[in-house]
Amino acid sequence: MPYDPSAFPPFAVTVDLVVLTVRRHALCALVVRRGEQPYQGRWALPGGFVRGEEDLTAAAARELAEETGLCAHDPAEPGAGNGAHLEQLATYGDPKRDPRMRVVSVAHLVLAPDLPAPRAGGDANSARWAPVDELLDAEGGFERDAEGSAALAFDHARILADGVERARSKIEYSSLATAFCPPEFTVGELRRVYEAVWGVALDPRNFHRKVTGTPGFLVPAGGTTTRQGGRPAQLFRAGGATLLNPPMLRPEV
Amino acid sequence: MPYDPSAFPPFAVTVDLVVLTVRRHALCALVVRRGEQPYQGRWALPGGFVRGEEDLTAAAARELAEETGLCAHDPAEPGAGNGAHLEQLATYGDPKRDPRMRVVSVAHLVLAPDLPAPRAGGDANSARWAPVDELLDAEGGFERDAEGSAALAFDHARILADGVERARSKIEYSSLATAFCPPEFTVGELRRVYEAVWGVALDPRNFHRKVTGTPGFLVPAGGTTTRQGGRPAQLFRAGGATLLNPPMLRPEV
DNA sequence: GCAAAAGTGTTTAGCTTACACCCATGA
């Protein structure tokens, strides 16, 4: 194990963000348009360089705030802001992933409630929410840059796919789906989150029994709402329980 | 998103390895003794610098081969060697994690069958298998370097804890536990792997029904063995099924 | 009234659990 500090190849270290939300009953990711080479004009995941004295999670939270104004909530540091859920996803370091130099990117996953509209450093047209199906389908017939739906830059399609898969599997056994909801939400809204993320239909009756029957998962917020039409629904907040046991079962596709 | 290749802080990128195995009915991790400052003489996870034109997974596999002679099997690249299971675990980049310089370490998790004895580049005395309970208990009353059981160097106790937790949870819903077994093994041997990793006792009858009743999980290898004493047991190989559905349930502790 | 969504009750099927019981070998 030669550990010589003076002899190591220099790397650039970046963070890339897979920011997911549910809009119009579809799972969407935040993408920004690249203004420079390489992949100029293509859509990419937001991200940037890690600063000299900055932790990886801090860099991800900073980039998130810069791109969306969101204040991330790191589960490992309780009280550190409130808003979106943020966790490390995986690290991508193929020597050829950036044609300019050796870049190792630590990807992070962010789950956010539906937001008004992305703002990207003032330039409104250079950021958008795109359905992940659209972004990942573009991988097959890629390079077809019609108006916006082309393959993502770099290896970002792979990173996005990994992030989506993480989100899909993690809501099975955790209360993470509530991160897609506003602070107060109904059981039906939470169910529509699961349906959008998994792309399936769930039985409303059984879903209701499941989530309300798990102790500590949901706590009543007091009021009711009719924003979905029909009979008024009780409002809930996310409870303290972060693990869902037994898990929510994802139906076969 | 300023993406100026000429202006980025330089990082050193390393891989650290959490190599787990089951020995004498206990979950053990491979640790090596540090020969240099800082943390000289302390035990640490094996690892080293990523080379200039080397992928992260390749670096981890190379370090693994150098430290143990194991040929790792990356599930993402079928046919790439056979032997231990290797997957990326997480990345650790606290600015102060290495007092000398800014080091970002991409930790990898390796699950290996019980091996004869570790060899560390010829120096046999500088590497050993240590029960993870022992290594992680040392975190509380740390600095007590008796003969070997002291707190691990750097943030390696945290990395090890994350790797152990990953292994414990992943064998619930995947066939990963077979990576701890030799190519041919009995149902009882596989059950003892679960018992060692989880630190619980499982009902042999129900366990047998569960694993043999899941299609594709185990395939009969043909022979039998009496190496455990008692009635001869059927030998199996790991089947093609990598996901265990419904999952193996971990009893409450 | 009617449509729509919320919520409850009930039945059935599958799975886990716990444990009684038999099988095949070595000492």
Add this chain to the structure above:
DNA sequence: TCATGGGTGTAAGCTAAACACTTTTGC
């Protein structure tokens, strides 16, 4: 013969799935 571990059978209890049914609003 006995101890040891391998393997099968079975009944109780829990859960999810499917679906009939009632409740409460807006139009």
